[in-house]
Structures are given as structure tokens and as C-alpha cells.
Amino acid sequence: MTGPAEPWRTWAGDESCVPAVWERPGSVTEVVDAVGRAAARDQTVRVAGSGHSFTPVVLTDGTLLSLERMSRVLDVDTATGLVRAQAGVSLNALSETLWDHGLALENLGDVDVQSIAGATATGTHGTGARLRNLSAALVSVELVAGDGTVHELSATDADGGDAWRAARVSVGALGVITAVTVRTVPAFVLRGLDAVEGREQVLQELDARAAAHDHFELFAFPYAGRVITRTNDRVHSEPRPRGRVGAYVRDELLTNKGFEAICRLGRARPSLIPRLNRAATALGSAPAHVDRSYRVFATPRSVRFNELEYAIPREHAATAVRAVLAMIEERRLPISFPLELRTVAPDDALLSPAGGRETAYVAAHVYQGMEWQPYLREVEAIMRSFDGRPHWGKRHFRTAADLKPAYPEWEAFQAVRDRLDPGRRFTNPHIAQILGP
Ligand SMILES: Cc1cc2nc3c(=O)[nH]c(=O)nc-3n(C[C@H](O)[C@H](O)[C@H](O)COP(=O)(O)OP(=O)(O)OC[C@H]3O[C@@H](n4cnc5c(N)ncnc54)[C@H](O)[C@@H]3O)c2cc1C
Known part of the structure; x- marks a missing residue:
């Protein structure tokens, strides 16, 4: 199905494009045909997931593929x-x-609206010291390559699984992923608890907290001596879904509308931000939420922002958070969003930011309509001093030349790219910047 040219836009709203052709294939054959048509027109191809990356990674003036008609669960074993x-x-x-089959994804991030291919392509992760990012659950990947051939990639392939390890975190640079086989776990119920605690004490106890809980993360507002901690643990009890009113008050009024009002006020009167941040922190505790895993992991998000997130070796986590907060507070920067700190276990995807090392992810956000580049560049400089690797879906300023030394298996990824897309059908200026021509 081919649609008329219309704009495509990211969730954050500040990256958009008008593709020459927008295709919505409904099958692998239709994907192959669409790639063939783009080749005949000498156009590049990008695939859009749900647009939740902050970077221009999806943008194209060639052919844009949307797989919204390819969204079925095909088989459950x-x-x-x-x-x-x-x-x-x-x-x-x-x-x-x-859930209907008694199964679940082992972990999720804080939203679950992304497509499975889009989420895994950028190394999307949740938090959990013993848990890897989402792409680590991909047992096999079906991919349409630049020449229109269809490949089923897995660990047991003749290339030693290199193409599979590349395709799990591909940044959409290898071809169109049309289906995946995912390893799931038995369904589980989580008990989620948000609390307000002293910043320094939590930072000192970081390793112990991460080890003691299935999922632990913290939110540290600049100018506030306290942090919000979020602790999600598996429990053997029935889900106790919050009533509609309770969920509305917590998710919509306090988390979204309340926080949006605070951010708006801070944008209009930046000098108020330190006081507003202390107020926002105080609002952070919440009664326990016991529900199906994915309903505790993910929350609705309507406050728009820009975000950078870096994967750093876990041992630097507390020092890195302290360094960013000190930088903000010393320079009195008008930052109304908290830093977010999560932990992820190492995996073996060739371009996984958490590849090969125990990882902490540090995320910095800027409210929409506020200048984000200078602050995020400063945060990036701090993260680079800790040997950080950027999240592929979030803002960063890196280039292929300086990313290459950060990835021991960079060349192996490029060899797979040369094999699956030698003509660089799946590129755009952003891909060329971060992965090279
Ligand atoms: C509010 C919000 C919350 C977020 N929370 C988290 C979080 O908790 N943890 C985290 O790690 N990240 C998080 N992210 C980032 C987000 O998970 C990633 O940017 C993710 O890639 C978005 O998935 P998507 O489906 O929107 O893909 P898109 O952003 O649309 O695309 C991402 C990449 O995947 C490629 N792609 C998509 N589909 C295919 C396909 N079928 N074949 C080949 N390539 C494809 C695209 O070309 C692009 O390169 C968040 C983002 C937002 C806006």
C-alpha cells in the first residue's frame, strides 16, 4: 500500500521529514517489492517504528516504510x-x-508504545542489574537486505552469528526487519514503589540497592538534596490494578499534568527552577502499585522533552551523576528534569551500548521549547570522560570516527553492513554521521 507524501514526525516533535514515497507494506513480499521499487527510483529507504527516537535516525527524503500493517503475533510456543x-x-x-498465554517480556523500559523492531534497533533497555537490554531476547531476526533478499539471522548461522549480533541492535542500517523470534519468560506480577530519599545516601548504596532488587532506578533533580527512587520487585500475588480514578490521579494529574505545570513555570521563570525542583521531588513518593509486569514498568508520558542517555561502566555511576549535578548547580543551569540512573547487564550485540560490560545508563532531559544543545553537550563531555557510549535513539553529538574506538566489534558490524547493504540503501545523513558512509 503506497500513500501520498505526508510529513513524518518524531514523538518529541522536533524532527520531521516529508518522504518522497511512504509505503505501508502488509507482508514480507510487499516489503521486498517496496525495497525493489525504491532501488528502481534510486531512493534510499528508512523504516519508521513508533517515532520514539529523539534523533533524525528515521528521516528520509526517499522511501519511508511503516510496518503498522505488520503488527501481528504469529506464533506462541x-x-x-x-x-x-x-x-x-x-x-x-x-x-x-x-499475558494471555502466561508469558511476558523479561524487562521493559518506562514506556511500551515502541515497535519491537524500533525498540531493539537502538538498544532500548529497562533497569535491572542482572537483566540485559530488550534486543538480547531476540533469538532470530528476519530481515530484507538491500538487494531484496530475505534472511533469517540467528546465533547458529555459518558466520558464527555475526549478522544476528549485528541485526539485534542495527540502528536500522542493515535492512528491513520484518519479523523476530523473542525469548519470553513466565508471566509475573511486579510491586512498584516510588520513594523520596536522601541523594547522597542512595548514591553511596547504589550497588547494594541494584543488587537487592529486580529493578532499581533513581531520579535526581538538580538543586534538590533528595532523589526519587523507583523499586520494582517480583511478587507472588495477584495483580491489584489501580482503579481508574487512582490511576488518573497518579499518572495523569500528578505525573503528567502536575509535572508539566512545574516545567512550564520553570521555562517562563528559570530563576524559580531550584525551588520547583525541590517541590517536584517532594511529590515523588507513591503508594505501592501491584500489577502485571508491563503495567508497572510502563507509564503514560505526555510531557514532551529532549533526551540524551549514556551507557557507562557501572562502577562510575555515582561519580558521573554527582559530576553532572555539580555542573548544573555550579552554573545555575535552568534544568527542570531529573537525571535518571538505571543499570543493565552486559550483552553481546555488536553495537549494543551495554555490550561487554556491566552498565549504568545516565539520562539527561530538557523540557520542550528550552535550549537543549549546550547542556546536553556538557553532559556528553562528562559521560565521555567515563568511556560512555550514547543510546542510539537519543540525542548525542558523536561521529563514526569517534564512536569506532568505543566499540571493540565495530569492524565486525561494518563487515555485516557491507554484506547485507553494500549499496547503502538504508542510510540517511544521520546514519552516515554515526556509522560512516
Ligand atoms: C517517552 C519516551 C520514553 C522512552 N523510554 C525509554 C526507555 O525506558 N529505555 C530506552 O532504552 N529507551 C527509551 N526511549 C527511546 C526509545 O525506546 C527508542 O528510541 C526506540 O528506538 C524507539 O522505538 P520506535 O519503535 O519508536 O522506533 P523509531 O524511533 O521509529 O526507530 C528507531 C530505529 O529503528 C529503526 N527501525 C524501526 N523499525 C524497523 C524495522 N522494522 N526494520 C529495521 N529498522 C527499523 C528505525 O529506522 C530507526 O533507526 C524512550 C523514548 C521516549 C520518547
């Missing part, structure tokens, strides 16, 4: 936990189907 799904399925829709 409850005995092995292996589940086959089309690449356009959202994490939420997948989780709902899995």
Missing part, C-alpha cells in the same frame, strides 16, 4: 517461551498477548 511476531508489533500489544 508456551513450552519453550519462544514467540514469533511481526516487526511492527508494539511492546504493549505484544505484552498483552503474552
